[in-house]
Amino acid sequence: MRHTDWHGRDRIDLGTQLLDRQITAPGARAVGKVDDVELTRRDDGALEVTALLVGVAALCERTPSPERGLLRLGMRLAGGPDPARRIGLEHVVDVQSDVEVTEEGANEAASPAERRFGRLVRRIPGAGREGG
Amino acid sequence: MKGADLFNAAVLDPGGRRVGMVIDIRTAPAPDRPALVVQGLVIGRRHVRLFGYQRSDEVGPKPLSRISALLHRDTRYAPLADVDLASPGTVRLRVPWDDLDLLADR
Numbered sequence: 001m002r003h004t005d006w007h008g009r010d011r012i013d014l015g016t017q018l019l020d021r022q023i024t025a026p027g028a029r030a031v032g033k034v035d036d037v038e039l040t041r042r043d044d045g046a047l048e049v050t051a052l053l054v055g056v057a058a059l060c061e062r063t064p065s066p067e068r069g070l071l072r073l074g075m076r077l078a079g080g081p082d083p084a085r086r087i088g089l090e091h092v093v094d095v096q097s098d099v100e101v102t103e104e105g106a107n108e109a110a111s112p113a114e115r116r117f118g119r120l121v122r123r124i125p126g127a128g129r130e131g132g
Numbered sequence: 133m134k135g136a137d138l139f140n141a142a143v144l145d146p147g148g149r150r151v152g153m154v155i156d157i158r159t160a161p162a163p164d165r166p167a168l169v170v171q172g173l174v175i176g177r178r179h180v181r182l183f184g185y186q187r188s189d190e191v192g193p194k195p196l197s198r199i200s201a202l203l204h205r206d207t208r209y210a211p212l213a214d215v216d217l218a219s220p221g222t223v224r225l226r227v228p229w230d231d232l233d234l235l236a237d238r
Contacts, residue, residue, distance in 0.1 A: 006161045012168055014135060015156035039133040039170065047212060049159060049168035053134065061136035090166040 005094045012095075014049070022098040023054065023087070025106030032109045034099055035059040038086060051086045052099070054109045058084035078113045085109045133217075143175050143210075143223045151229045152177045158209070172211040173223065174235055176204065201236065208232035 012018060014037060023032045035058035038051035060071050075081040091105025101109070121127050135157065143152045156174035161167075210232050216224040225232070 003166055004161070010160055011171065012159045012161065013156045013174065014159060014168075015139065015174075019135070037135040039135060039138075041133070047133075047170040047217075048162065049135075049170070058134075058136075061134060062139050064140075088166070089168070092166070 004089065004092045007096065018052075018095065018099070021095075023052070023106075023109060024098050024100050026100075026103055029106070031101070031106045032085070032111065033059075036062055036084065049089065051088045052092065053084045053086055055082060055084045055111065056113075057081050075113075079116050082112045085111070137220055138173065138217070138223070140179070141221050141223050143173075143215075143225065145225050145229050146227070148224075151175070151225070152208070153179060154223060155179070155207070170212055172209055173215060174207060175210055175223075175232070176207045178203070204235060207235040209235050 006012065009017075018037065019034050021034050022030055023034060025031050032054040034052050035055060036053040037049045038053055040048050040050040042048060056071055056075050060068050060075075063071060072081070085108055087101055087105040087108050091102045091108070092099060093102060094100040138154050138157055141154045142150055143154060145151045152175045154173050155176040158171045158174060159168035160171050162169050208229065210223075210225060210227075214225060214227045214232070216226060218224075
């Protein structure tokens with residue numbers, strides 16, 4: 001099983017070293033941001049981070065109330081709210097200034113809102129032509 | 133459980149008095165599986181982020197480092213064994229606040 005490359009770090013402070021970092025797929029394609037993490041309690045009592053959570057719904061949960069209202073409004077305008085997407089830590093390849101994930105992890109993080117916007121934009125006349 | 137359940141959670145001492153809030157979660161990579169094991173919580177008196185200056189490899193710019201050290205002079209580290217996470221949005225210490233290590237000493 002492939003493990004994440006933490007570059008020799010023996011401790012990771014989630015707030016400063018993982019949250020809000022850009023998530024990239026192979027080829028440096030941006031697929032989202034680490035908006036929250038999933039914590040799982042093991043049988044032996046240990047608490048572990050088992051997945052990254054992506055999406056405005058996840059971000060809302062840890063945002064103070066005035067900004068949270070604006071985010072929820074934005075989600076409604078974008079046709080949401082969409083549930084948070086989950087990238088299992090087994091799909092995280094490397095963590096530096098950004099978080100590199102496998103192609104499978106990137107697919108799990110794909111944004112439904114982005115797909116909706118994509119469909120909308122493709123209906124605009126001339127959308128299929130590149131600018132010269 | 134999610135990180136959002138812990139970040140910014142109110143921290144109470146064993147007597148139920150509010151002493152601070154969770155400003156970060158310290159973890160360590162598990163050697164045998166793809167996971168980060170939670171080691172403890174960083175608890176601040178005020179809602180100010182750490183900006184990474186708690187790490188020994190993060191030293192500059194000097195003025196910012198000093199401001200961060202000043203703001204976090206009373207920030208503490210609570211090992212997971214010393215906290216009770218049973219109530220959502222609230223963390224209760226099992227030991228007195230003064231028994232926790234200063235973050236600067238960790």
